[in-house]
Amino acid sequence: MVERQLRARGLQDERVLAAMLAIPREQFVPEDERARAYTDEPLPIGFGQTISQPYMTALMAAALELTPSDNVLEVGAGSGYHAAVLGALAGRVIGIELIPELAAMARANLARTDRAGNVIVVEGDGSLGYPTAAPYDAISVAAAAEDVPPALAEQLKEGGRMVIPVGSPWEQDLLVIRKHGGRLLARAAACCRFVPLREGATHPVH
Numbered sequence: 001m002v003e004r005q006l007r008a009r010g011l012q013d014e015r016v017l018a019a020m021l022a023i024p025r026e027q028f029v030p031e032d033e034r035a036r037a038y039t040d041e042p043l044p045i046g047f048g049q050t051i052s053q054p055y056m057t058a059l060m061a062a063a064l065e066l067t068p069s070d071n072v073l074e075v076g077a078g079s080g081y082h083a084a085v086l087g088a089l090a091g092r093v094i095g096i097e098l099i100p101e102l103a104a105m106a107r108a109n110l111a112r113t114d115r116a117g118n119v120i121v122v123e124g125d126g127s128l129g130y131p132t133a134a135p136y137d138a139i140s141v142a143a144a145a146e147d148v149p150p151a152l153a154e155q156l157k158e159g160g161r162m163v164i165p166v167g168s169p170w171e172q173d174l175l176v177i178r179k180h181g182g183r184l185l186a187r188a189a190a191c192c193r194f195v196p197l198r199e200g201a202t203h204p205v206h
């Protein structure tokens, strides 16, 4: 996976490649998908949601330029896999997940793989961020938004980085954003397709 899907496509950040090697992806996918855990595709994790393609996880992690002391928010924790990868690169990761069953699954996956030390998963609407642990050095969003949710912009530190798919429900640009002088400077790094970020939801929709 690391050689063929990541390095061969130009991902050269050695810390990110090491993190991708260190986290056992098969432990984060449902049992009947384990044989496909290292294939070049997103996989279903239940409740109509998916774990991203490994390349996308690595690309997003690299774009955040994490350091070992960074405080990170991951919106849409799903299986917990992406949060685990970020946890191998940063100081602390808060994963936030709207669907309670997936939040529980992410916690169980992180505990089983011994990654729960600096990665915690909370249940809630991540389009509102997670003010309790803000501000963040980096924010990673794993679901597609029409625009950058204002709460996430606010909870990002000056100099902080955010990756977020922004666009229509069918196709998005993966934006890599940096906060500079209180403003967000964005560049589009890739074309992508994520499940929708449910915004302003008060009840989880299954």
Ligand code: SAH
Residues within 6 Å of the ligand: 045, 049, 050, 051, 052, 075, 076, 077, 078, 079, 080, 081, 082, 083, 096, 097, 098, 099, 102, 124, 125, 126, 127, 142, 143, 195, 196, 197, 198, 199, 200, 201
């Ligand atoms: N990062 C995950 C991928 C999960 S797919 C992984 O590595 O497995 C996107 C996730 O975002 C889904 O689990 C979905 O339930 C969640 N989601 C959608 N809208 C959300 C919101 N407003 N707040 C928190 N999570 C949300």
